[in-house]
Amino acid sequence: MSRKIDTSEQFIEFYIKKGHYLVELSENHFKNKEYKKCLELLSQAHGMFEKGGAKEEAEKVKLKFDDIKKTFFKKNNQ
16 A cells, blocks of 8 residues: 655745745846846746745835846837
8 A cells, every 4th residue: 555645835845935936046147237137947936836825025026027037128129
């Protein structure tokens, strides 16, 4: 007989930790003026927070993403 082990809580923990790590990493790229890489990492962090059910964290990351995109990329397209 095989017993099923519920690992869902561990996955949720992992997604949230990974999200925080990606946000931290994106801040380093932002400081180095690597805005495109920063946006990529924030996008990944948003996905991790969504998977982990951390809606408030995901919203904060989305706002940061939109602000950086608006500030550093909209000017180049005009």
